[in-house]
Amino acid sequence: MILWDIFFIMFLFNSVICIIQFVLQQMDSINGRIPLRHSLAPAGRKFLYLQDFYTQTYGNLIGGALIVNAFTHLVIRDQILNTEWYLFAFIIALFTYLHLTKNCVERKSYRALIKLIYSSFMAGMSVVVFIHMVNGQIYGILLWITILGGLIYLVSYILDIIAGHYK
Numbered sequence: 001m002i003l004w005d006i007f008f009i010m011f012l013f014n015s016v017i018c019i020i021q022f023v024l025q026q027m028d029s030i031n032g033r034i035p036l037r038h039s040l041a042p043a044g045r046k047f048l049y050l051q052d053f054y055t056q057t058y059g060n061l062i063g064g065a066l067i068v069n070a071f072t073h074l075v076i077r078d079q080i081l082n083t084e085w086y087l088f089a090f091i092i093a094l095f096t097y098l099h100l101t102k103n104c105v106e107r108k109s110y111r112a113l114i115k116l117i118y119s120s121f122m123a124g125m126s127v128v129v130f131i132h133m134v135n136g137q138i139y140g141i142l143l144w145i146t147i148l149g150g151l152i153y154l155v156s157y158i159l160d161i162i163a164g165h166y167k
Helices: 003-030 052-078 082-099 110-134 140-162
Strands: none
Touching: 003 052, 003 110, 003 140, 052 082, 052 140, 082 110
16 A cells, blocks of 8 residues: 555544544433533533543544654554554553543543543554664655654644643
8 A cells, every 4th residue: 555545544543533433422411421511520620522622623633633644654564563552552551541531520421431442542653653663764755744743732732731721
């Protein structure tokens, strides 16, 4: 497969996963599994939906797709070492543990489960991709696409902090 074929497939795959998160959020809201949007959560702040976060819209939809693209290239080229797969699994387990042990309003929602899985995998892929970028195994246009993805996510995260979404 060529670079752009993989990119298109990964962008489509990532988009579908993001859309599934939004659909499950609507189902959870209708079924009362999560509070209403902008209602007060137990911590005394507004309960935000996915579309309220820059990281969930621009960061995951665009930046995340570009990072997943690089990870997929590494998998196809068989460049990921066993130790990196263990690191990938450890990061997923760590994210899961941290999420399940915190006091979470939406713990029983389908949206939270899919978001947890998605975020865990994205974190693991990002770390592995970063290691390969530093080692010089991601280069050329793929490197620039990946850097762009990381920058988009970073800017989205900073915008969420400025907007007060992580208080």
